[in-house]
Amino acid sequence: EDKVVQSPLSLVVHEGDTVTLNCSYEVTNFRSLLWYKQEKKAPTFLFMLTSSGIEKKSGRLSSILDKKELFSILNITATQTGDSAVYLCAPHSGAGSYQLTFGKGTKLSVIP
């Protein structure tokens, strides 16, 4: 059975801190890995990673994938209160259906 484990499950930091969120996975027919941010509504897309070792960057957020060790990390530098959300990791898997398998997420709380 496909498995996605995110850690930590929750995290409280102060504004300006840097955080690293972890995602390890075991899925059949791995294609790519997606990161989403969920703030009480629709998950919004952050990154799609397909190749090992290539960092994707968007502003203060960056992410990287290790297909050999089966994990990905999401970094957020200089955190702001607006970064408070649940961050979801989702490998893209499943022959013929391309379903996303989600982890439980990491709940990040950024306090002023």
Next chain:
Amino acid sequence: NAGVMQNPRHLVRRRGQEARLRCSPMKGHSHVYWYRQLPEEGLKFMVYLQKENIIDESGMPKERFSAEFPKEGPSILRIQQVVRGDSAAYFCASSPTSGIYDEQFFGPGTRLTVL
């Protein structure tokens, strides 16, 4: 350019009633996915549909649940004879193709509460 739309946003049903959840994909998208999020759990895949076809329903319970995506109109997730355990947030996502390198765009979800 509207995103994925779902309605209703909140739905309350009594045990034994039927629930109908609707999803209109983004313009130009012909692939729809339904996910369920139970309290304190991650999103779980339920079903993947293209227009008039169910491609993969491996995540959907065999009984009481059905899904369709007709040629015209929104995709519908139907739950018959709801039970308390069906209370959850149901999210719909769409993509332009089923390509492995396409992100899925999510709607705001329907929160179903079964009394």
